[in-house]
Amino acid sequence: MPLALAGLPPTPVPLSRTADVPHPERALARGELVRVRQGVYAPTELWRSLAPWDRYLARVHAVALMYPNAVFSHDSAAALLGLPVFGDPVVVHVLEDPLGRSRLVGGIRVHTHSGDREILEIGGLLATGIRDTAVDMARSRHRAxxxxxxxxALRADPSLDAAALQACNERRLSKRGRAIARWPLARANRLAESALESVSRAVTEWLGFPEPVLQVRFPTTDGGHDRSDLVWEQASVAGECDGGLKYDGRFGQAEVVQARQRERDARLRRHVRAVVHWGWRDAVLATSLRGILTGAGLHPVAREDASALFSLRRALAPVPPPTGETTTDAPTHR
Incomplete structure (x- = not known):
């Protein structure tokens, strides 16, 4: 019996099945509808206005409309669980019993499994649980x-820790992806507050820089505190993962937001020697982030992992950041 979880993210655009639309082919020809998948349509104007990760969530809901008993996994489970979704992965992932066979049909990737995953019911839909979704993604995606x-996953479920994720990975009957997953699962840390912070942690390690301390608090004169995303204490450098999206107007006028940022940086400089900022493009391209950190006086202590950095550019660029996050200047990713 699947565990129940409240809070299903609704489809970000109205979806209609063929039976609900009179003459759908005519509406498609007139440009009024787009086909989200075979037999499911959405209003063209609304669809075009969606962010890539919201389009993907709509694709998952479209598959659920046609296959209400489907068990979603991988990116599709991540979308339903509110975990980061990078761009629009397009392909929807579902599980099937071990007697079936893995296959890709009509935009749906079917995975066989051995019944070793927790299944949740989320607002009437079925998906793999947070722990198993994290392990599936660590086994099948780029390490960052x-x-x-x-x-x-650790932020979403306080009962989880890195050891629990690692144990789940090692218990799986299938060995596929087990070794790949060990690197990210061993480094899982709920203190990283955004996907950009997580990717930045990976990139700084691959660039050879020392490991930063996360979410360091610095006292202010009024009894409060400022918190910095990543701090290299020995070098006295604070790193802020934000970028241009912060100034797009959603948090007020750009000049006001920038003034507050300058004031905050000035307060931080009472505690550290340098404060630096970067966004998605800087992290994914890595050379930009390297320049920002070395310019602040931070020096590598290990050899650069050129292979990991190259594969990261292939995996993410020019993908922008996860839904609801405020730390990106990338062109478009959730």
Whole structure:
């Protein structure tokens, strides 16, 4: 019996099945509808206005409309659980019993499994649980993506820790992806507050920089505190994962937000020697982040992992950041 979980993210755009639309082919020809998947349609204007990760959530809901008993996994479970979704992965992932066979049909990737995953009911839909979704993603995606999902899983479920994720990975009957998953799962940390922070942690390690301390609090003169995302205490450098999206107007006028940021940086500089900022493009391209950190006086202590950095650019660029996050200047990713 699946465990029940409240809070299903609703479809971000109205969806209609063929039976609900008179003459859908005519509406498609007139440009009034787009086909989300075979037999499911959405209003064109609304669809075009969606962020990539919201389009993907709509694709998952479209599959649920056609297959209400489907068990969603991987990116699709992440979307339903509120975990980071990078861009629009397009393909929807579902589980099937071990007697079936893995396959890709009509935009749906079917995975076989051995019954070793927790299944949740989320607002009437079925999906793998947070722990198992994190392990699935760590086994099947780039290590930086796996780390982002693992960090988010720990934030979402206080009962989880990195050891629990690692144990789940090692218990799986299938060995596929087990070794790949060990790197992100061992580094999972709920203190990383966004996917950009998680990716930045991975990139700074691959660039050879020392490990930062996360979410360091610095006291202010009024009895409060400022908190910095990543701090290299020995070098006295504070790193802030934000970028341009912070100034797009959603938090008030850009000049007001920038003034507050300058004031905050000035307060931080009472405690550290340098404060630096970066966004998604800087982290994914890595060379930009390297320049920002070395310019602040931080020096590598290990050899650069060029292979991991190259594969990261292939995996994410130009993907923008996860839904609801405020730490990106990338062109478009959730």
């Amino acid at each position: 993506v796996g780390l982002s999902i693992a960090d988010a």
